[in-house]
Amino acid sequence: MDKRFFGPVTPFVTVAASAVSLLAYTLLWAPGLVLDILLFLAGAIGMYAHGKTRHICTGVAIGTLFVLGGLAIAFFVVMV
Numbered sequence: 001m002d003k004r005f006f007g008p009v010t011p012f013v014t015v016a017a018s019a020v021s022l023l024a025y026t027l028l029w030a031p032g033l034v035l036d037i038l039l040f041l042a043g044a045i046g047m048y049a050h051g052k053t054r055h056i057c058t059g060v061a062i063g064t065l066f067v068l069g070g071l072a073i074a075f076f077v078v079m080v
Contacts, residue, residue, distance in 0.1 A: 010062075011031065017043070017063025025071065033071070040064040043071030 021039065026030035046057030066068060 002051050002054070005054060005058045007052065009052065010059040012068075013056050013059025014063040018067050021064045021067035022052050025067070036064055036068055063065060064072045 017039065021036045026034045028035065043057045043060030047054055047061060049057065060071055
């Protein structure tokens with residue numbers, strides 16, 4: 001049973017999740033932000049699986065967290 005978090009598909013899924021998160025936020029604004037948070041939660045919950053599902057969900061969680069972190073930093077920089 002494969003228990004690694006990172007696999008050969010993880011970097012590709014991370015880039016794809018980042019792109020989807022940015023597009024969702026750009027096109028939908030508030031609903032896109034909610035979609036990003038739900039996508040992150042789905043990826044985080046899916047990290048409890050095994051095998052390829054764990055690799056894919058790790059990439060989704062990292063990609064969406066990267067975008068959400070960037071949006072949070074940009075928000076706080078603009079507010080200050």
